Amino acid sequence: MRRISIFGATGSIGQNTLDLIRRNPDDYDVVALTGAQNIPQLIKDAKELRANVAVTSDQTRLAELRDGLAGSGIDVAAGDAALIDAAARPADWIMSAIVGAAGLRPGLEALKHGTVLALANKESLVTAGPLLMGEAKRLGATVLPVDSEHSAVFQALIGEDIKSVERIIITASGGALRDHPLTALDSVTVDEASNHPNWDMGQRITIDSASMFNKAMELIETKEFFGVKPEEIETIIHPESLIHALVGFRDGALMAHVGPPDMRHAIGFALNWPDRKDLPVQRLDLAQIGQLNFRAPDLARYPALAIAQKVMEAGGLTGAVFNAAKERALDGFLAGACSFTDMARIVSRVVDVMLSKEGLQNATITLDSVREADAMARALTGEEIAKQE
Ligand code: NDP
Numbered sequence: 001m002r003r004i005s006i007f008g009a010t011g012s013i014g015q016n017t018l019d020l021i022r023r024n025p026d027d028y029d030v031v032a033l034t035g036a037q038n039i040p041q042l043i044k045d046a047k048e049l050r051a052n053v054a055v056t057s058d059q060t061r062l063a064e065l066r067d068g069l070a071g072s073g074i075d076v077a078a079g080d081a082a083l084i085d086a087a088a089r090p091a092d093w094i095m096s097a098i099v100g101a102a103g104l105r106p107g108l109e110a111l112k113h114g115t116v117l118a119l120a121n122k123e124s125l126v127t128a129g130p131l132l133m134g135e136a137k138r139l140g141a142t143v144l145p146v147d148s149e150h151s152a153v154f155q156a157l158i159g160e161d162i163k164s165v166e167r168i169i170i171t172a173s174g175g176a177l178r179d180h181p182l183t184a185l186d187s188v189t190v191d192e193a194s195n196h197p198n199w200d201m202g203q204r205i206t207i208d209s210a211s212m213f214n215k216a217m218e219l220i221e222t223k224e225f226f227g228v229k230p231e232e233i234e235t236i237i238h239p240e241s242l243i244h245a246l247v248g249f250r251d252g253a254l255m256a257h258v259g260p261p262d263m264r265h266a267i268g269f270a271l272n273w274p275d276r277k278d279l280p281v282q283r284l285d286l287a288q289i290g291q292l293n294f295r296a297p298d299l300a301r302y303p304a305l306a307i308a309q310k311v312m313e314a315g316g317l318t319g320a321v322f323n324a325a326k327e328r329a330l331d332g333f334l335a336g337a338c339s340f341t342d343m344a345r346i347v348s349r350v351v352d353v354m355l356s357k358e359g360l361q362n363a364t365i366t367l368d369s370v371r372e373a374d375a376m377a378r379a380l381t382g383e384e385i386a387k388q389e
């Protein structure tokens with residue numbers, strides 16, 4: 001039996017992971033399940049899978065969690081420190097699927113104790129890639145990518161030498177607004193931005209797909225995970241979302257990873273690694289699909305891509321600033337305090353202002369320095385949002 005823990009179990013990635021676990025429950029011993037606000041789901045899953053501990057990040061929801069699990073023998077806990085404690089419980093495989101910068105600390109803790117960290121939380125790499133990957137190397141821990149593009153690159157690289165790689169191309173669907181008139185983007189509503197053409201995901205990442213902030217994050221994630229240079233990473237719009245990434249080698253070969261837009265493939269690959277096992281995903285009928293389309297992304301529609309380029313070139317704590325500004329700007333959009341297009345304008349401004357201060361690029365990335373840069377960027381983003389009203 002493999003001991004597994006799922007951080008962010010109540011979310012979209014967490015639920016897809018549980019779907020795979022449920023199909024072979026005798027293979028797994030569930031150690032920790034964590035959530036935040038969706039306590040009924042956490043209670044239901046913890047009971048069904050007989051988890052050792054259930055944790056909510058929200059202290060105010062502890063009583064509800066405790067009541068729901070009373071008499072079950074399952075430990076309950078709440079708060080950020082409890083998440084770290086849960087990550088310290090020995091496990092063989094740990095899914096990092098909390099959304100946002102909050103995923104970094106439990107992931108780092110898990111590296112010290114878990115053999116394999118399946119990383120969906122891309123914010124960990126964007127904010128503190130050198131810290132997370134450096135710790136994994138130092139501790140001899142394995143990090144496996146769960147983001148579909150990065151899983152695709154990882155799979156295309158099996159048996160290859162990273163030194164033979166000339167470029168990495170990650171694909172983008174273009175999101176909910178790819179055909180929306182450019183001049184009307186400013187008045188897009190939260191509902192319009194929350195409707196992804198191909199993938200069924202959490203709301204925040206779906207809106208980030210419409211603005212391509214998600215792709216911007218993934219460019220940085222590619223740099224940090226695979227250790228390639230910014231100029232070796234490209235994005236292409238591929239509306240069908242069937243090719244997830246391509247790796248270009250020095251001899252001109254391109255290795256493409258093709259599969260249905262179903263996160264259970266990338267999650268299952270990480271779960272079964274280094275083996276491959278049956279997964280409940282659709283088998284593609286290429287004759288029926290007929291054709292695959294590609295086009296270059298328009299930077300006027302997707303300014304987030306240009307910001308990512310700047311962030312990758314600057315390095316240091318710029319990623320932490322970028323991520324925090326993006327998270328805060330998205331909060332602003334969701335709350336109706338700024339428009340869809342304001343998000344990129346504000347994030348770009350915050351990155352520029354923070355870069356003009358000394359030390360951001362060359363700072364050492366530690367939990368403290370990341371936290372400080374994150375707080376400063378959020379405060380500045382809040383000020384910029386206030387100017388929009
Ligand atoms: P969801 O919003 O669906 O789920 C997020 C999870 O994190 C939930 O369990 C939520 O709890 C929990 N959570 C929210 N805030 C906090 C917090 N402050 N502290 C601790 N836990 C918290 O997100 P997704 O599943 O879509 O995404 C998870 C991660 O995976 C993100 O980093 C995303 O970028 C990445 N990813 C997602 C993909 C997808 O298909 N969804 C694809 C590739 C990457 P609750 O729901 O109980 O409030």
Ligand code: MG
Nearest residue numbers: 147148149218
């Ligand atoms: Mg992705």
